[in-house]
Amino acid sequence: MIRIIITSLIIAFSILQIEAQGRIIGLETSGNGPFLIKGKIVDDETREPIIGANVFIESLQIGESADEEGKFELSIPKGLHQLRVSSIGYEEDNILIDIRGRGSITIRLMQNINQLDEIVVTAVDPDANIRNAAAGVEKISMKSIEGLPPFVGEVDVLKSITLLPGVNSAGEASSGFNVRGGGYDQNLILLGGAPLYNPSHLFGFFSAFNSDMINSVTLFKGGIPSNYGGRASSILDLDYAKGDMQNWSGKASVGTISAKISGGGPIIKDKLSVLGGVRVSYSNYLLGLIKDPNINNSAAQFYDGNIVLNYNISDKSSIDYTGYLSSDAFNFASDTTFAWGNQNHVLTWKYAFNDKFFLKSSIVSSQYNFSILNNSGFSNFTLDSKIWDRGINADLKYIIKEGNELLFGIQSKYLKINPGSLKPQNGESSINPFEVPLEKALESGAYIQHDVELGKWVGLSYGIRYVDYRYLGSKTTYLYDELFPLSPETVTEVVNYESNKVIQQYGGFEPRVSLRFSFTENTSLKFGYNRMNQFIHLISNTATIAPTDIWKLSDQYIKPQTATQYSAGFFQNFANNTIETSIEAYYKSLDNVLEYKDGADLILNPQIETELLSGSGEAYGLEVYVKKKSKPMSGWISYTYSRSLRQVVGPYPSETINNGLVYPANYDKPHDLTAVLDYEINPFVKYSAIFTYSTGRPVTFPSAKFSFFGDDVAYYDSRNQNRILDYHRLDMSLTFNFNTKKKWLRGDWVLSVYNIYGRKNAFSIFFDDLPGSPPQAYKLAVLGTAFPSLSYNVEF
Numbered sequence: 001m002i003r004i005i006i007t008s009l010i011i012a013f014s015i016l017q018i019e020a021q022g023r024i025i026g027l028e029t030s031g032n033g034p035f036l037i038k039g040k041i042v043d044d045e046t047r048e049p050i051i052g053a054n055v056f057i058e059s060l061q062i063g064e065s066a067d068e069e070g071k072f073e074l075s076i077p078k079g080l081h082q083l084r085v086s087s088i089g090y091e092e093d094n095i096l097i098d099i100r101g102r103g104s105i106t107i108r109l110m111q112n113i114n115q116l117d118e119i120v121v122t123a124v125d126p127d128a129n130i131r132n133a134a135a136g137v138e139k140i141s142m143k144s145i146e147g148l149p150p151f152v153g154e155v156d157v158l159k160s161i162t163l164l165p166g167v168n169s170a171g172e173a174s175s176g177f178n179v180r181g182g183g184y185d186q187n188l189i190l191l192g193g194a195p196l197y198n199p200s201h202l203f204g205f206f207s208a209f210n211s212d213m214i215n216s217v218t219l220f221k222g223g224i225p226s227n228y229g230g231r232a233s234s235i236l237d238l239d240y241a242k243g244d245m246q247n248w249s250g251k252a253s254v255g256t257i258s259a260k261i262s263g264g265g266p267i268i269k270d271k272l273s274v275l276g277g278v279r280v281s282y283s284n285y286l287l288g289l290i291k292d293p294n295i296n297n298s299a300a301q302f303y304d305g306n307i308v309l310n311y312n313i314s315d316k317s318s319i320d321y322t323g324y325l326s327s328d329a330f331n332f333a334s335d336t337t338f339a340w341g342n343q344n345h346v347l348t349w350k351y352a353f354n355d356k357f358f359l360k361s362s363i364v365s366s367q368y369n370f371s372i373l374n375n376s377g378f379s380n381f382t383l384d385s386k387i388w389d390r391g392i393n394a395d396l397k398y399i400i401k402e403g404n405e406l407l408f409g410i411q412s413k414y415l416k417i418n419p420g421s422l423k424p425q426n427g428e429s430s431i432n433p434f435e436v437p438l439e440k441a442l443e444s445g446a447y448i449q450h451d452v453e454l455g456k457w458v459g460l461s462y463g464i465r466y467v468d469y470r471y472l473g474s475k476t477t478y479l480y481d482e483l484f485p486l487s488p489e490t491v492t493e494v495v496n497y498e499s500n501k502v503i504q505q506y507g508g509f510e511p512r513v514s515l516r517f518s519f520t521e522n523t524s525l526k527f528g529y530n531r532m533n534q535f536i537h538l539i540s541n542t543a544t545i546a547p548t549d550i551w552k553l554s555d556q557y558i559k560p561q562t563a564t565q566y567s568a569g570f571f572q573n574f575a576n577n578t579i580e581t582s583i584e585a586y587y588k589s590l591d592n593v594l595e596y597k598d599g600a601d602l603i604l605n606p607q608i609e610t611e612l613l614s615g616s617g618e619a620y621g622l623e624v625y626v627k628k629k630s631k632p633m634s635g636w637i638s639y640t641y642s643r644s645l646r647q648v649v650g651p652y653p654s655e656t657i658n659n660g661l662v663y664p665a666n667y668d669k670p671h672d673l674t675a676v677l678d679y680e681i682n683p684f685v686k687y688s689a690i691f692t693y694s695t696g697r698p699v700t701f702p703s704a705k706f707s708f709f710g711d712d713v714a715y716y717d718s719r720n721q722n723r724i725l726d727y728h729r730l731d732m733s734l735t736f737n738f739n740t741k742k743k744w745l746r747g748d749w750v751l752s753v754y755n756i757y758g759r760k761n762a763f764s765i766f767f768d769d770l771p772g773s774p775p776q777a778y779k780l781a782v783l784g785t786a787f788p789s790l791s792y793n794v795e796f
Contacts, residue, residue, distance in 0.1 A: 134223025181619020182233025
């Protein structure tokens with residue numbers, strides 16, 4: 001017994017001694033300092049920086065407040081010191097530190113649940129929508145996205161984007177999104193700085209982003225800074241989360257169709273951290289429950305994985321690596337398999353010359369491949385396509401003073417596209433191999449951007465970007481008779497170009513300007529101007545992204561798309577910035593917009609320019625937005641009136657669409673209404689709901705049919721002059737949270753119902769000819785019933 005008591009006292013004394021020594025910061029250094037200590041304060045659960053958190057050492061009477069990244073700096077003498085850290089809505093923490101030299105520390109504060117019902121804690125300035133010079137910029141926190149009703153148990157970043165004003169999609173099972181009258185190929189989606197060419201899983205039912213790996217989401221509809229380029233409509237920038245430098249943690253989720261797990265922490269404390277995540281689907285059991293034999297014998301699956309590595313070389317230098325891999329496969333009735341996948345890598349070096357001048361350089365690699373595999377006996381084949389996107393960037397930032405920043409840099413990337421290669425799967429196939437020649441291009445840009453506050457009431461953000469594009473050989477090109485429409489029959493000469501020989505070059509300046517006038521602390525008026533060029537095009541005759549779509553580079557026949565946008569907006573906040581309101585109007589002109597001829601042959605066509613037409617377009621709209629941020633009831637209502645119109649007038653009737661008259665684009669939806677509600681019933685139960693309504697998108701109906709050599713043929717005399725039925729849907733969810741002090745037990749159950757009143761929204765209208773009768777119309781509804789789901793999310 002005495003031995004046990006003595007041993008216990010020794011252990012207790014050792015623990016107290018270790019505690020009394022405090023957290024050691026810095027390597028043992030001669031001299032008494034003071035030493036520069038850099039720190040970061042983050043939320044214990046979300047790892048989000050806590051802006052404005054206070055750090056104070058009472059014995060020295062020194063302190064500091066955390067900046068917008070949660071960082072602070074203090075000069076502290078050698079020895080033991082008591083560090084008091086506090087922030088509104090968080091429990092105060094007192095940390096004993098042992099300063100031995102220069103070093104860093106990460107501090108995590110726990111939320112004070114008793115205060116959260118009364119105090120709003122924000123990760124951005126509450127009046128950021130008023131003070132930012134740029135209009136048309138939407139920043140969404142992952143907390144807001146995670147509070148929305150999930151589809152089949154999982155929150156979705158892309159579907160959340162479509163709830164914002166000026167953004168819509170084709171409907172259920174639709175990949176991508178449309179912004180202010182632009183096509184879905186006109187959106188540049190950057191995942192950790194790398195472009196993503198297909199942002200979806202399962203034909204659009206899931207987005208390609210694991211929400212647990214994302215830190216923030218920024219959508220630029222207008223006010224696009226000059227450091228972004230390459231697309232004509234918008235920029236969606238998703239920033240990765242980072243692994244904690246001090247402690248390990250993770251998340252896991254199990255839903256109706258998919259499951260995911262992520263985790264991260266320090267490999268070397270304060271030096272090297274890692275964050276990784278994996279997501280997989282197991283949806284085939286649902287297909288097996290459906291009685292239709294075609295669907296019952298089908299299969300659908302996907303997976304994706306992410307990894308983030310952060311290495312602090314020194315106080316001034318760091319290296320980051322991010323990697324992403326995804327794969328999809330859909331097999332219908334054991335006959336044809338559609339497969340696609342993304343692979344991204346980004347290596348970034350950051351260096352601080354001093355506290356005002358910073359460098360960020362990166363090497364970017366992105367790859368997208370898609371295939372169709374047919375197993376129909378003697379005609380089996382594989383059709384493959386691929387995109388390679390490799391780039392280097394060097395971006396510099398100089399802080400002239402607070403509220404006055406200068407950004408400048410250069411960017412260059414090499415693009416290579418395999419438009420399509422057809423191969424037989426075995427020697428018994430009757431298919432002859434065929435391959436469309438590769439395409440290559442070099443796209444480069446240089447930019448300068450200046451953001452400045454001109455006093456308290458005026459803000460200005462302006463810049464200019466110069467782009468240079470070169471379409472490269474080796475390539476076989478065709479010259480056509482100028483007196484006739486482009487067609488394989490009017491070829492007059494065949495020209496062959498050597499490897500890397502410049503076939504066609506385009507270039508130009510892209511000015512960007514945003515101006516803000518503030519009348520009061522809570523009111524501002526903003527104006528914006530953007531000009532963007534796009535050198536890569538998506539050739540498609542579908543309303544949404546599909547694996548059969550073809551990407552095409554600008555050449556001597558297909559010119560780059562150009563978009564010029566003018567915008568203006570009025571912004572006003574109420575109730576101490578807890579209610580945001582805005583009204584924005586925009587007008588956008590589009591040049592060299594691609595359309596396809598009636599009956600165009602787009603797949604495996606080495607002379608695809610003969611099937612395409614170049615036209616012009618315009619888009620305009622009015623966006624109204626009201627958002628309530630304070631708890632327990634928060635959410636927003638947005639309404640958009642917009643039009644997106646096209647016109648194609650060629651020198652010949654076969655190169656003219658709709659008799660030369662203006663017609664709606666495929667994604668033209670004049671009215672779009674969204675209402676989002678998030679209500680915290682109590683600290684442990686939350687109710688969420690989303691209602692969406694939009695005008696039905698345009699479609700083309702046949703006006704007659706005629707007999708051609710005994711076959712009935714439908715006749716179309718106009719394009720997009722009809723519409724499918726209007727779209728509307730209501731989703732609801734209940735979240736039950738178990739917030740215990742034991743971290744590994746923290747989790748929540750989410751019960752959600754998608755399309756709660758079972759609306760059979762039409763995805764498309766198609767026709768079937770019956771002898772002696774007019775063409776019969778049929779409506780395709782992808783998900784015409786209520787779809788419940790249950791998921792469990794846990795942190796550890």
